[in-house]
Amino acid sequence: MLSPVLLVLLSTLAALLPLSTDPLTPALPALAASFGVDAPEAQSVMRSFILGVAFGQLIYGALGDRFGRRPVLIIGTATYVLATFATLFAPSIDTLAALRFVQALGAAAATVLSRAVVRDLLEREAAAHALALMGVGMGVGVLLAPVLGGLAADWLGWRGPLLLMALCGIVATAGTLWRLPETVPALDPGALSPAGLGRAFGRLLQSRRYLSYVANCITGYGGVFLFLTGASFVLMGEFGISAAGFGLWFAFATCGYITGSLISSRIARRMGSDHALWMGLLGTLSGGMLMTFLALTGVHHPLAVTGPMVIYTFGWGFQQPQAQAAALSVYPEMAGRASAMLGFLQMVGAMLAALFYARIGDGTALPLAASMAGLALLGVIIRLLSDWRVRKP
Numbered sequence: 001m002l003s004p005v006l007l008v009l010l011s012t013l014a015a016l017l018p019l020s021t022d023p024l025t026p027a028l029p030a031l032a033a034s035f036g037v038d039a040p041e042a043q044s045v046m047r048s049f050i051l052g053v054a055f056g057q058l059i060y061g062a063l064g065d066r067f068g069r070r071p072v073l074i075i076g077t078a079t080y081v082l083a084t085f086a087t088l089f090a091p092s093i094d095t096l097a098a099l100r101f102v103q104a105l106g107a108a109a110a111t112v113l114s115r116a117v118v119r120d121l122l123e124r125e126a127a128a129h130a131l132a133l134m135g136v137g138m139g140v141g142v143l144l145a146p147v148l149g150g151l152a153a154d155w156l157g158w159r160g161p162l163l164l165m166a167l168c169g170i171v172a173t174a175g176t177l178w179r180l181p182e183t184v185p186a187l188d189p190g191a192l193s194p195a196g197l198g199r200a201f202g203r204l205l206q207s208r209r210y211l212s213y214v215a216n217c218i219t220g221y222g223g224v225f226l227f228l229t230g231a232s233f234v235l236m237g238e239f240g241i242s243a244a245g246f247g248l249w250f251a252f253a254t255c256g257y258i259t260g261s262l263i264s265s266r267i268a269r270r271m272g273s274d275h276a277l278w279m280g281l282l283g284t285l286s287g288g289m290l291m292t293f294l295a296l297t298g299v300h301h302p303l304a305v306t307g308p309m310v311i312y313t314f315g316w317g318f319q320q321p322q323a324q325a326a327a328l329s330v331y332p333e334m335a336g337r338a339s340a341m342l343g344f345l346q347m348v349g350a351m352l353a354a355l356f357y358a359r360i361g362d363g364t365a366l367p368l369a370a371s372m373a374g375l376a377l378l379g380v381i382i383r384l385l386s387d388w389r390v391r392k393p
Helices: 004-014 018-035 044-067 069-087 093-121 124-156 159-179 194-206 208-238 243-254 256-271 273-296 303-328 332-360 365-391
Strands: none
Touching: 004 093, 004 124, 004 159, 018 044, 018 093, 018 124, 018 159, 018 208, 018 243, 044 069, 044 093, 044 208, 044 332, 069 093, 069 159, 093 124, 093 159, 093 303, 093 332, 124 159, 124 243, 124 256, 124 273, 124 303, 194 208, 194 332, 208 243, 208 273, 208 303, 208 332, 208 365, 243 256, 243 303, 256 273, 256 303, 273 303, 273 365, 303 332, 303 365, 332 365
């Protein structure tokens, strides 16, 4: 088991991703107004961040296997802090999106290597339990981030949430310097060679078992990211909620993640990770379908969006740690690169889902709900096919 101090630090590092997206969500309408752009163009600052995290994880996974987790994490989190301060002075939406990409390259180190540290120290079942507990810590951040981000946006405009991100980055960097030990079992001198990377990524991309678990990470997070990019325009535009009020509704919508993460760790230890994963898949599907049903029947209230999202995030709290731990257990000898490829594919998948939603979203609940339900259904189908293939004689 991980020590409490190390668990808190890893939770903080893992939370740097949602802490870099959730606080900015209530500020998107203000950001769009400030730069004189429409909603899809304002959402580019979210998409560029996800793209940066995706490509950054490919780099940091190999760097972590070659040079160790600790030095790479220090460099990554320091880059994050510097880039975040630079975003405060962005003169245009394009510059802001570019700086968010650099910011994401720093955040990627925390995202990918926090998972790799867990896999360095623990086997699959114990790793799933630890990742679920880290999910609780992330959930606290997810709950507080939009509330604080909404208040900061009301007080300081779109720059307020970015200041919060800078403070979080400073805490993550200081914690890494202070308490993180080196955990990589043995440095891999060939981890950065093109041939070595090609062989490693080729093995991962040819593994149906690995890819099936990664696909479940993609569908679960993809739905959450759609909510991140679209919910502010739905709740604030359709229902007239303020930025601070949106933060409270958003916090309510995501509170299921904490409960799901807590319960999933116990279910996984009693019934196995695969059972817990299935419970998560069915939870996200139930939440997405209920939100779609309420939108189709014309229920016009914020609870028609945020209530089903509680169910969705509850399922995500089951789905995410179990799918991640299972994927990283396929090739434990290259956990850093496996975590990197997982993160890359997850972020690219989320970005593609967001690009699709940007084409059909109209500021109402139905396109958002239908897109989330479709992703959840896809996750269930993928798991069914994968389990059928394993059981096929």
